[in-house]
Amino acid sequence: MPLIKELDYGTPAKIATQLVTLEIDGQSVTVPAGTSIMRAAMEIGTKVPKLCATDSLEAFGSCRLCLVEIEGRRGTPASCTTPVEPGMKVRTQTAKLGKLRRNVMELYISDHPLDCLTCSANGDCELQDMAGAVGLREVRYGYDGANHLGSEKDASNPYFTFDPSKCIVCSRCVRACEEVQGTFALTIDGRGFESKVSAGQDQDFLDSECVSCGACVQACPTATLMEKSVIELGQAEHSVVTTCAYCGVGCAFKAEMKGTEVARMVPYKDGKANHGHSCVKGRFAWGYATHKDRITRPMIRAAITDPWREVTWEEAIAHTASEFRRIQANYGKDSIGGITSSRCTNEETYLVQKLIRAGFGNNNVDTCARVCHSPTGYGLKTTLGTSAGTQDFDSVLDADVILVIGANPTDAHPVFASRMKKRLREGAKLIVIDPRAIDLVRTPHVQAQYHLQLRPGTNVAVVNALAHVIVTEGLVNETYVAERCEPHDVDAWRAFIARERNSPEAVESMTGIPAAELRAAARLYATGGNAAIYYGLGVTEHSQGSTTVMAMANLAMATGNIGRVGVGVNPLRGQNNVQGACDMGSFPHEFTGYRHVSEDATRELFERAWNVHLEGEPGLRIPNMLDAAVDGSFKGIYIQGEDIAQSDPNTQHVTAGLAAMECVVVQDIFLNETANYAHVFLPGSSFLEKDGTFTNAERRISRVRKAMPPLAGLADWEVTMALSNALGYPMNYKHPSEIMDEIARLTPTFTGVSYAKLDELGSVQWPCNEKAPTGTPIMHVDRFVRGKGKFMITEFVPTDERTTARFPLILTTGRILSQYNVGQQTRRTENNVWHDEDVLEIHPFDAEQRGIRDGDIVALASRAGETSLRAVISERMQPGVVYTTFHFAGTGVNVVTTEYSDWATNCPEYKVTAVQVRLTNHPSEWQERYGRDSIDLRRIEAAE
Numbered sequence: 001m002p003l004i005k006e007l008d009y010g011t012p013a014k015i016a017t018q019l020v021t022l023e024i025d026g027q028s029v030t031v032p033a034g035t036s037i038m039r040a041a042m043e044i045g046t047k048v049p050k051l052c053a054t055d056s057l058e059a060f061g062s063c064r065l066c067l068v069e070i071e072g073r074r075g076t077p078a079s080c081t082t083p084v085e086p087g088m089k090v091r092t093q094t095a096k097l098g099k100l101r102r103n104v105m106e107l108y109i110s111d112h113p114l115d116c117l118t119c120s121a122n123g124d125c126e127l128q129d130m131a132g133a134v135g136l137r138e139v140r141y142g143y144d145g146a147n148h149l150g151s152e153k154d155a156s157n158p159y160f161t162f163d164p165s166k167c168i169v170c171s172r173c174v175r176a177c178e179e180v181q182g183t184f185a186l187t188i189d190g191r192g193f194e195s196k197v198s199a200g201q202d203q204d205f206l207d208s209e210c211v212s213c214g215a216c217v218q219a220c221p222t223a224t225l226m227e228k229s230v231i232e233l234g235q236a237e238h239s240v241v242t243t244c245a246y247c248g249v250g251c252a253f254k255a256e257m258k259g260t261e262v263a264r265m266v267p268y269k270d271g272k273a274n275h276g277h278s279c280v281k282g283r284f285a286w287g288y289a290t291h292k293d294r295i296t297r298p299m300i301r302a303a304i305t306d307p308w309r310e311v312t313w314e315e316a317i318a319h320t321a322s323e324f325r326r327i328q329a330n331y332g333k334d335s336i337g338g339i340t341s342s343r344c345t346n347e348e349t350y351l352v353q354k355l356i357r358a359g360f361g362n363n364n365v366d367t368c369a370r371v372c373h374s375p376t377g378y379g380l381k382t383t384l385g386t387s388a389g390t391q392d393f394d395s396v397l398d399a400d401v402i403l404v405i406g407a408n409p410t411d412a413h414p415v416f417a418s419r420m421k422k423r424l425r426e427g428a429k430l431i432v433i434d435p436r437a438i439d440l441v442r443t444p445h446v447q448a449q450y451h452l453q454l455r456p457g458t459n460v461a462v463v464n465a466l467a468h469v470i471v472t473e474g475l476v477n478e479t480y481v482a483e484r485c486e487p488h489d490v491d492a493w494r495a496f497i498a499r500e501r502n503s504p505e506a507v508e509s510m511t512g513i514p515a516a517e518l519r520a521a522a523r524l525y526a527t528g529g530n531a532a533i534y535y536g537l538g539v540t541e542h543s544q545g546s547t548t549v550m551a552m553a554n555l556a557m558a559t560g561n562i563g564r565v566g567v568g569v570n571p572l573r574g575q576n577n578v579q580g581a582c583d584m585g586s587f588p589h590e591f592t593g594y595r596h597v598s599e600d601a602t603r604e605l606f607e608r609a610w611n612v613h614l615e616g617e618p619g620l621r622i623p624n625m626l627d628a629a630v631d632g633s634f635k636g637i638y639i640q641g642e643d644i645a646q647s648d649p650n651t652q653h654v655t656a657g658l659a660a661m662e663c664v665v666v667q668d669i670f671l672n673e674t675a676n677y678a679h680v681f682l683p684g685s686s687f688l689e690k691d692g693t694f695t696n697a698e699r700r701i702s703r704v705r706k707a708m709p710p711l712a713g714l715a716d717w718e719v720t721m722a723l724s725n726a727l728g729y730p731m732n733y734k735h736p737s738e739i740m741d742e743i744a745r746l747t748p749t750f751t752g753v754s755y756a757k758l759d760e761l762g763s764v765q766w767p768c769n770e771k772a773p774t775g776t777p778i779m780h781v782d783r784f785v786r787g788k789g790k791f792m793i794t795e796f797v798p799t800d801e802r803t804t805a806r807f808p809l810i811l812t813t814g815r816i817l818s819q820y821n822v823g824q825q826t827r828r829t830e831n832n833v834w835h836d837e838d839v840l841e842i843h844p845f846d847a848e849q850r851g852i853r854d855g856d857i858v859a860l861a862s863r864a865g866e867t868s869l870r871a872v873i874s875e876r877m878q879p880g881v882v883y884t885t886f887h888f889a890g891t892g893v894n895v896v897t898t899e900y901s902d903w904a905t906n907c908p909e910y911k912v913t914a915v916q917v918r919l920t921n922h923p924s925e926w927q928e929r930y931g932r933d934s935i936d937l938r939r940i941e942a943a944e
């Protein structure tokens with residue numbers, strides 16, 4: 001694809017029922033009321049010169065370049081700030097306007113370095129373009145007067161530079177930081193000639209509040225804010241539109257390429273999930289894809305204590321197939337299994353589960369989605385009928401009350417958080433339910449009405465108490481409930497929830513939330529207009545994760561907040577393709593589209609299509625596979641793009657399971673922690689190296705497009721196919737589009753999905769089928785997918801994980817903005833400047849009691865294990881609760897987390913672990929062993 005230059009309409013599109021017709025340079029144009037003259041002109045292909053305007057920002061009217069003449073009006077108004085009026089006659093090109101514009105440009109250029117030919121933005125600079133557009137041929141003022149040409153460059157940010165000598169003070173960057181990102185890190189300091197862009201309190205970008213989202217860089221019309229990658233590599237030559245491989249927001253990007261190298265990633269304006277915005281990870285943290293640590297040759301070894309030996313693809317595949325067949329011959333068909341990846345494409349995930357069901361002949365397939373959002377699938381399917389969120393992201397712009405529970409969107413889902421903050425700045429009310437004071441509780445121009453700072457492990461009690469208030473204070477939406485929900489279940493639930501033990505007063509001492517505050521929050525949710533729930537792993541990763549999901553669905557149904565724009569129950573999915581991995585049949589009990597393996601009709605459908613007998617009994621989940629390995633009955637595993645030795649709880653149990661197997665096959669882009677226990681390593685491909693699709697948190701299926709050839713020669717789907725063929729189960733796809741065609745044939749919610757449709761529409765949200773040929777942005781509109789909504793009884797049962805005199809604190813875990821999941825990708829980027837170790841956040845009171853000062857190394861111990869890390873004293877915590885992240889393998893936070901899990905789905909209880917914290921001055925025993933092992937188990941035999 002050539003380099004894509006998206007049109008810039010100058011000002012944002014307006015939505016209005018009233019249309020206005022006017023004339024521009026003699027041409028008639030009709031646009032929605034409120035549209036600017038500049039945008040109306042662009043609609044008929046007339047570009048009015050501009051500098052301070054761009055269509056991602058509200059018009060500002062400072063540069064005076066976009067002047068026009070309007071018949072019957074005096075003067076020359078700015079077309080970016082003047083709205084259209086019926087019958088208006090506008091002229092954009094006259095001799096007078098030309099002269100005025102040249103004068104304006106002359107002033108800009110007289111204070112601008114004349115290094116166009118060697119400037120990194122040469123060919124991509126709006127100032128340069130405008131000088132040409134207005135016909136500027138000379139600068140009369142000379143370059144000797146006062147100017148800013150000697151201003152110092154700020155190169156502190158690892159990804160972009162700020163060169164004030166090139167700044168035209170158009171304030172696009174300042175407005176992008178405010179309007180698009182919502183961080184308010186930039187200001188224009190001073191007045192007139194003295195005015196200049198300033199980060200934070202006149203600091204370097206790196207030291208300011210800047211979160212490096214890059215919106216300012218994208219908005220800058222000159223080379224003032226510029227990607228370092230472009231400065232180093234030069235302007236790109238072609239673009240490939242693809243989807244970010246980090247979080248579940250699923251931002252669309254143009255990968256701007258120079259040959260096979262990425263010059264920069266630019267958020268795609270047409271991306272329906274991100275509308276041209278991004279965060280630091282997607283825009284800048286792609287260097288891992290070509291990092292020197294990438295493994296590009298397959299490797300095998302007889303024992304994990306041997307060094308790795310590089311082999312050909314043919315040898316690796318043949319060896320793996322023979323090992324799996326040997327194990328099955330010796331220990332039975334069910335002695336092997338596999339794990340699909342939420343980081344890989346839908347097509348790759350589908351192939352892995354197909355290989356296991358059809359090639360291995362069992363249902364021992366599970367996914368890393370087990371450890372995050374499996375309760376979402378269970379809870380929403382039970383109550384509403386679909387294992388997915390109810391809305392699209394844009395729906396939040398119509399919400400009046402936003403309830404965020406167990407999620408930290410500004411760190412984990414930053415682009416969605418920016419949209420949410422925009423709505424909050426417009427006046428929507430915010431309720432945050434979280435043990436920590438996350439950023440959203442108080443951030444520039446946003447403040448939560450209520451922060452219900454609950455004790456970890458009491459989600460169900462809190463959500464039940466909200467419902468109790470709604471039921472007992474007569475705030476139920478009776479019409480909605482009567483029309484749309486199962487009457488018998490409603491009555492049973494009403495009687496249950498109204499019991500005194502569910503009242504805010506009864507649960508106050510246990511949850512830590514003042515009853516009056518909880519009551520007020522419940523009233524706001526029920527009566528504040530459109531109320532939308534957004535939640536994350538702070539809901540699901542509990543022993544009652546599924547119960548909380550159902551309790552939230554109850555709450556939304558009781559108040560009529562499902563089935564239209566602005567409301568709903570919305571999981572914020574962690575990894576890029578968690579939704580897709582679940583949709584694609586990665587769980588041991590389900591085929592694609594969440595159909596149980598025991599359903600005869602479904603199984604027969606797959607048996608016919610795959611030409612093989614399929615088992616009707618669910619297979620093993622990840623924890624069961626590991627238990628069976630320790631017991632000696634499970635001997636081989638194929639793990640694609642997943643690092644269970646770091647991401648799964650109770651690390652020592654996981655590694656014991658892996659170490660007990662005879663053939664562990666890891667397919668990944670780096671030698672991850674799990675590979676330490678592997679006998680075969682199959683090099684994986686990054687998202688830049690293959691075609692496919694990802695499905696984001698709003699059920700949106702988007703294309704991933706190959707921008708460079710796979711470094712190891714094969715894309716992941718090709719490797720799975722080769723393995724299947726070697727095992728004797730034939731797979732012969734020529735392109736991932738054929739895999740998607742098969743998925744569509746076999747999955748009722750996907751029957752309308754094809755690569756041609758995705759190319760045409762950009763993306764679609766499933767269900768996409770005959771009833772909804774262009775997809776389904778909002779679910780459950782006239783009726784629930786299951787017919788009538790089902791209220792579930794959600795009794796609060798405290799977790800078995802209790803604090804004791806020995807372990808008196810509760811550890812809860814989460815993510816931070818700059819790192820991603822197990823950190824294999826982001827740790828190999830410059831993102832480490834923001835966060836280069838996992839730290840333990842602890843309340844000043846708990847720290848003081850233990851003699852801990854900020855920055856001290858502390859031992860964090862639970863009944864499962866112990867690790868050492870640095871303490872950070874933080875008022876964001878509540879006394880009795882400590883917090884850390886899990887991005888660094890050497891910290892080994894999951895050495896500390898325990899084996900407890902959600903009752904319905906086995907999703908681990910990462911969010912509640914009883915711990916003790918004490919001062920130490922050395923690594924834990926586990927860390928010392930890890931330090932030795934991780935060098936030992938990664939040796940690669942020197943090539944001869």
Ligand code: SF4
Pocket residue numbers: 173176177181183184185186209210211212213214215216217
């Ligand atoms: S990178 Fe983002 S947060 Fe930083 S100044 Fe620019 S717009 Fe603001």
Ligand code: SF4
Pocket residue numbers: 166167168169170171172173174197219220221222224225
């Ligand atoms: S840095 Fe760029 S966007 Fe910001 S004021 Fe200067 S020229 Fe405009």
Ligand code: SF4
Pocket residue numbers: 244245246247248249250251274278279280281282283413414415416
């Ligand atoms: S918000 Fe998520 S999908 Fe978007 S750029 Fe950031 S990491 Fe990628």
Ligand code: FES
Pocket residue numbers: 049050051052053060061062063064065066078079080081
């Ligand atoms: S573009 Fe209209 S005043 Fe700058």
